[in-house]
Amino acid sequence: MANISHRKARTIISKTLAKGREMGLKPLSVVVLDAGGHVIAFEREDGASPGRFEIARGKAYGAVMLGMPGSAQMARAEQQTYFMAAVNGVYGGQVIPVPGGILVMDKRDNVIGAVGVTGDTSDNDAEAGMAGIEAAGLIGSA
Amino acid sequence: MANISHRKARTIISKTLAKGREMGLKPLSVVVLDAGGHVIAFEREDGASPGRFEIARGKAYGAVMLGMPGSAQMARAEQQTYFMAAVNGVYGGQVIPVPGGILVMDKRDNVIGAVGVTGDTSDNDAEAGMAGIEAAGLIGSA
Amino acid sequence: MANISHRKARTIISKTLAKGREMGLKPLSVVVLDAGGHVIAFEREDGASPGRFEIARGKAYGAVMLGMPGSAQMARAEQQTYFMAAVNGVYGGQVIPVPGGILVMDKRDNVIGAVGVTGDTSDNDAEAGMAGIEAAGLIGSA
């Protein structure tokens, strides 16, 4: 199974931040998790609030642990709120089910990790993250 | 970037309590957190219930970690309940998203901390806290 | 049962800090808990590290919950380490068994709360706290 390398993780983050600046977004924070949900890299831009790491990781963690991008988790949360609340419980409170949590796949469609973006609106967070993933030559599912 | 000094924290608290008495509120409890969400000072008035520290801190903690005053967190909680519930999870259950959690800024608009007030209605808590912050020469966002 | 009033709690803290300055100590942090172990008041001096609230409260919390001043807890921790470690476990990790956690009694020897002091050496912390308690007309057991 392929992984997201340290180098690619850094590219994802720097290109996501660049996209955010291009879109004129608020300061962003971006995390890259591996296929097991563990942190490979993270960056918080100046001016972002101090708790953004936990939000970014929460978005990415739910995505990789469930195999569900943020948009799908949000749809589930709206239809069956007690399920996503319970999911959050079994993961020790570490899941944030909204856009900005993006699954990352390799060319063969294997999930190789997830990216979490936070700082602007959820939809803008997701758009910036997709740009970062694509710039790294990978495929994202938001 | 400035911090809230020990002296200013004490002024915020004493002036918030004074405002509460002037408004005829129930016994108040007031906490002041620094820009990293850590406690600088706290006071609970006689007659307040024993668990007020945690409530006051929960209001202030969410504000500083997210960069969102209590009123904005409450609006988010009402529109997208599962999001604020999840946010509470990633912060270890330490966030209470209602008015009374007030961001504190310096004259250059940097967030330098937060104040949490509890004891009366959330709106009255917020009003008393804003008075305390302004009396200390700082700017509050409730 | 008597309690430590808000006013007396403030006196304990301000006099403890004054003693610390008189002794030339590092910046101190002081918490006052009620007889149920709940926070009445706290102050952290400028220059103290951000995590001092948790240390101060840990010292005071063990004292009031066990009815044992910090010196006694430390003696127990040294003689029977697994016991104090287990005690810490049942209290959710909230007990720090060293000097600086001081029981507060009224004139009839009832425990009415506890004070936790941190910032310098444990013995100096305890000495400053005892001065604060005595200045408030109460009796301390360190």
Added chain:
Amino acid sequence: MANISHRKARTIISKTLAKGREMGLKPLSVVVLDAGGHVIAFEREDGASPGRFEIARGKAYGAVMLGMPGSAQMARAEQQTYFMAAVNGVYGGQVIPVPGGILVMDKRDNVIGAVGVTGDTSDNDAEAGMAGIEAAGLIGSA
């Protein structure tokens, strides 16, 4: 009081990793926390074990919350084990008291954050981290 900017955090990490390669160390993981103990940036090199983020952060977190570099925490843990175990408790299990947790100061000796390095021996971790901090024009205390 100054902060560690996003740019400086990135420099600290890249120079720490470069030092590690120069020293021939195992794959390193490096975190930079701000003065409140919140994550600014992190990178895990290829080949490092998946749980390195938590170890790196644990080293840095204890340093900034207590104002004690890793070497000092380790000395305390060796003299008074139950104290550091209890400290770990009050910080929710987030403290790892060994070398590799380095306080970062500005030119006026204010603590502006901490760096946590893990992956090789603690002493080598600390040496690499000190090089990264110095390359960013800041002062480290290991």
